[in-house]
Amino acid sequence: MKIIINNTSMVPVYEQLMDQIKQEIIDGSLKEGEALPSVRNLAGELKISALTVKKAYDKLEEEGFTVTVHGKGSYVAETDRQLAIEARKKAVEDDFAASVSKARSVGLSDDEIREMIEIILEDPQ
């Protein structure tokens, strides 16, 4: 498992952690039934609070990526990978929808929005 926490990012640490574990599950580096590290150990390794790790684990469970066996720990759930990828696409779509409504609220026309997206897409990262 590879996890990198950015302490200067405005993205909350638990979200960073969640996203990275999700990614590992989706691309298959974390396999079904595999145990996640214990909350305290992961917190110690990443030098973050155990409550932060717990929050990330709880949310992962809520979204169906992991299951928690009480007293034993968290395990990667048997998820439909296709479903997980769909869920991520949906999240991106929601972000786009939010940006578009923001753009419209400041008075940009649809053509201007398209143009803007074209420019962003042309930028090679």
Added chain:
Amino acid sequence: MIRLKNLQKDYKDFKLDVSMEVPEGRVTGIIGKNGAGKTTTIKAILGLIRTDGGEIEVFGKNPGDFTGEDKKKIGVALSDTGFCSVLTVKDVISILGSFYEDFDETDFKDKCKAQSLPLDKPLKDFSSGMKAKLRVLTAMSHKASILILDEPTAGLDVIARNDVLQMIRDYLGEDQTRSVIISSHISSDLEGLCDDIYMIDNGRIILHEDTDVLLGKYGLVKVGEDDYESLDKKYIIASQKDSYSYTCLTSEKQFYAENYPKAVVENAHIDDIIVLMLGGNNK
């Protein structure tokens, strides 16, 4: 595991009045200026001072009613080792061995070796870093379920501090039900270790928050004077006027980042929070 309710202690020119709770498996930090009441709180939890009101419960008991068995469940490191300075680590080992059945001599020696603490050098010749490490190792030596550490990293260089913090993390990793109370005035030490933090000033708790929330939601908002006037101060906890701008502490940095594109919104470190809470004009 530990519960304080309006614990009071009156000194001539200082009054302590704190409430706090430390559940099982929690790492709680107490942070504050020198003389804010951190050590007094810790001493009260240990039953080392008489209190003037309020309730203290440790394992459901008042510290005054502790039996020897209860005390064995607590590991303590105060500012001084309490061991005579002519003793060596070897002497300390035989003392600890006769106090605690759960003392693990091999493990203790291994850990001393790992921290390069010499076994037969008198403690008076130890550096302050070595003494600090010995204090923490001593507190952990009998597998206590609660560790109470008063300023374990004070006066240490960054490498030694890191070693001490890692020792605490290892201890927690061995058994998830262990709890730690740790006080410090070096907040960066607590940021990466504690689950929640109590900020204490002048005998009172002025802030109690999960570290996750402090680092994830609290932030600094920096604006010019004209923008400051129109700023919605709903989530501003404290603000400070500098020569060229205002710096405000918020508990909802996302709100300002989204609604005030001209304002600079930054992550706050616990040090920033302390400085603004104690030095800023609290509204």
